[in-house]
Structures are given as structure tokens and as C-alpha cells.
């Protein structure tokens with residue numbers, strides 16, 4: 001098993017050239033910095049509106065988290081629906097979940113509309129319980145879905161065996177309306193759509209400085225009326241919002257193509273995208289050519305400051321998977337790769353306008369492709385025509401100054417890494433927020 005992002009391997013078949021870096025001084029009406037799911041959605045929201053849209057990406061479009069991800073398109077990010085309900089109550093949870101569910105559909109809709117070749121697959125979701133406490137979470141998720149009027153099917157320990165070839169799960173909840181994609185081909189396909197609709201895109205162009213309405217890259221600059229940062233790992237000198245962001249690390253691997261009988265033994269009744277109820281969960285799905293994409297992590301490495309590149313974490317995820325599916329013990333995994341996901345302290349994205357420079361917008365810490373997409377789209381629509389938008393409530397949902405268990409000043413003593421991991425755990429399992437719109 002070698003250290004290589006499989007999605008990058010699949011780019012070899014793509015004839016679309018890399019866009020050259022910015023080498024001159026140009027002007028724009030809206031500048032988007034960052035070409036991940038959020039930045040691409042932002043550019044898509046304002047393309048073809050008769051304004052000059054420029055996108056700067058320091059790598060290639062999709063080259064960071066987006067193009068390292070497993071490509072599950074589901075509203076579940078790190079927060080399940082039952083956890084959103086506990087935190088925000090039914091109304092706000094339904095609003096937030098609805099936004100992420102819509103964004104999943106929007107991504108699939110854009111892929112179909114523009115014929116983006118990115119292995120789009122309609123894949124139902126299967127959230128699997130790993131023991132008695134996992135089954136409680138499955139039941140909570142099933143009840144949460146029912147209480148908000150979403151369809152789902154609950155399976156107990158015996159019934160789940162009809163869907164998944166393992167006798168170790170304590171149950172599962174299944175629902176439709178979710179998809180799997182090759183996220184890097186998606187990002188590169190979006191790049192082509194944006195270029196075709198007049199957006200100027202410069203790859204290999206890192207924004208290093210922001211002064212007034214102008215950003216500078218190594219060899220060029222863009223002066224823009226509005227600037228939207230949809231970046232990861234933002235540096236402090238670009239924005240003070242950088243202190244709101246840390247990251248979690250997860251790992252992915254890809255197998256050889258499975259034989260038809262192996263596919264059948266894994267999914268006896270059709271293909272699902274799956275994840276389990278463990279704190280550091282495992283997740284898996286099949287690609288269109290029947291390779292198994294398997295991801296996971298470890299308690300020790302999830303919040304580590306730097307990338308962990310050794311295969312040991314992935315090897316132990318694979319070992320655990322094979323213990324659950326002994327009939328697949330012969331399966332060979334070819335490539336693995338780590339990836340960092342930017343997060344906020346409470347796993348809800350930050351979308352904000354710089355109070356001192358209202359032409360500068362930020363979309364940060366989006367966990368999940370649909371969440372990044374909805375936030376990028378939201379920020380760009382509001383930058384373009386705030387008065388014409390009717391969904392200002394999202395500024396409340398995604399405000400940067402939310403309540404956290406362990407406050408910011410404690411980072412001086414405990415360190416950012418520990419404070420983030422504790423706040424993330426609290427947000428997922430215990431936090432209750434006042435209803436949105438209530439003064440804090």
C-alpha cells in the first residue's frame with residue numbers, strides 16, 4: 001500500500017489543463033480565494049451575472065480537503081441529525097439539516113446538468129451501530145428523522161444482516177437521497193464549468209497578503225470590490241478569524257477492484273455508503289468500478305498538529321474492517337492518504353463578514369462537502385446582492401462568536417489542540433445552544 005491520493009491518480013485521464021498562475025495585476029467585481037467545494041460553489045453562485053468573477057487557488061481546484069475526501073454526499077457531517085436537534089431544537093435543526101440535504105442534491109444536480117464526469121452514484125446511506133451503545137445512537141437517529149418527518153428504515157441486529165455482510169453490527173438506519181462522487185474530478189469538472197461561464201481561474205496562485213481591496217500573490221494581484229475567502233488552514237495575517245479554526249485528521253484507502261462475489265458478500269442487497277457509531281468512526285463505500293474506499297482514523301492522530309503519513313493508522317482501520325468482514329481477508333488495498341478537515345470549535349462552519357472591512361467575507365471550517373457548498377453559495381449570493389437575499393438567518397447559524405465549553409482564553413494554558421478536541425467532543429455529545437435569534 002503506497003502513500004498516494006487515489007483521486008489524483010484518476011486525474012491522469014483528464015485532458016483539461018491546469019490553469020496557469022496569476023502573473024499580472026487585474027481587477028474583479030468578486031474575487032474568490034480558494035477552489036475547494038466552498039469556493040467553487042461561491043463562484044458558481046455568481047457566474048454568468050454580468051460581473052467579473054476571479055478565483056485564485058494555491059494548489060489545483062479540489063487539491064486540498066475536497067479532493068482528498070471520500071466523496072460521500074450526505075447532510076451528516078460530524079454532527080448527526082439527533083445531535084443537531086439536541087443542540088438547537090427541532091426548528092433550527094430542521095433548517096440546518098434541510099440546508100445540507102439541499103446542498104447534497106444541488107451538487108448532484110449540477111453534476112447532472114453539466115455532465116461532469118466524476119463517478120456520481122446514487123448511494124443510500126447506512127449508519128451502522130457497533131455494540132449496545134452504538135445501537136442506542138442508531139435508534140436516536142431513527143427517532144430524530146421520524147420526528148422531523150424524514151423517511152428512514154431502522155434495522156436491528158438480525159435484520160441488518162440482510163444489507164451488510166457482517167454479523168458484528170448491532171443495527172443500522174438506512175435512508176435515501178445521498179450520493180457518492182470522485183470529489184477531485186468533481187472539483188476539476190466545476191472548474192471547467194466556471195471557465196466556460198466566464199470565471200477567470202488561476203491555479204498555483206496563493207494569496208499571501210490582503211490590503212484594502214487588493215490581494216497579492218507571488219507574481220500578481222487582484223483588486224476587487226468584494227473578496228470571499230473560502231480557504232483552509234487560514235493564516236493569522238490574513239484574518240483574525242484564523243483563531244476560530246483548527247483541524248481534524250482522517251485517513252482513506254482504496255482497494256483493488258472487487259470480484260462480483262466479494263461485492264455480493266459485502267452488500268447482499270445493493271450498494272450503500274456506510275459509517276459506524278464509533279467515536280473515531282470508520283466509513284466505506286464502493287466506487288463505480290467496485291473498488292472499496294475505506295476510511296477512518298485513531299484517537300491519537302485525529303487532532304495531531306501535523307500530518308501523520310505512516311500507514312500504521314490505515315493498517316489498523318483495515319485490520320478492524322477485515323475482522324468484521326472475514327470473507328474479505330484477501331482484499332488488497334493499493335493506496336492510502338491522510339487529509340485534514342478544517343473545523344471550528346463546535347463543528348458548525350463560520351461564515352462572517354469582517355467588521356472592519358465589510359467587503360471581505362469568510363467561509364471557514366466547513367465540515368462536509370454539502371456544508372462547504374451551502375456556505376460558499378450563501379456567502380457569494382450575499383456578497384453579490386445582500387438586499388435581494390431572503391436567508392440572512394444563516395449569518396446567525398454560522399456566526400463566529402458562538403458559545404463554547406472551554407473559552408478561547410484557556411488556549412493560552414491548555415493549547416489550541418486540546419481545547420479544540422474537548423470543545424468538539426462537547427459539541428457532538430452534550431452541548432445545548434439557545435434557540436437561534438435569541439440574544440446571548
Ligand SMILES: Cc1cc2nc3c(=O)[nH]c(=O)nc-3n(C[C@H](O)[C@H](O)[C@H](O)COP(=O)(O)OP(=O)(O)OC[C@H]3O[C@@H](n4cnc5c(N)ncnc54)[C@H](O)[C@@H]3O)c2cc1C
Pocket residue numbers: 033034035036037038039056057058059060061062063064065066067068069070071072073074205206207208230231232233234250251252295338339340341342365366367368369370372
Ligand atoms: C480524508 C477525508 C475524507 C473526507 N470525506 C468526506 C466525505 O466523504 N464527505 C464529505 O462531505 N466530506 C468529507 N470530508 C470533508 C470535506 O472534504 C471538507 O469538509 C470540505 O472539502 C471542505 O471544503 P472547503 O472548500 O471548505 O475546503 P478545501 O477543500 O480545503 O478548500 C480550500 C481551498 O483553499 C485553498 N487555499 C488555502 N489557502 C489559500 C490561499 N492563501 N490562497 C489561495 N488558495 C488557498 C486550498 O488549496 C484549498 O483548495 C473529508 C475530508 C478528508 C480530509
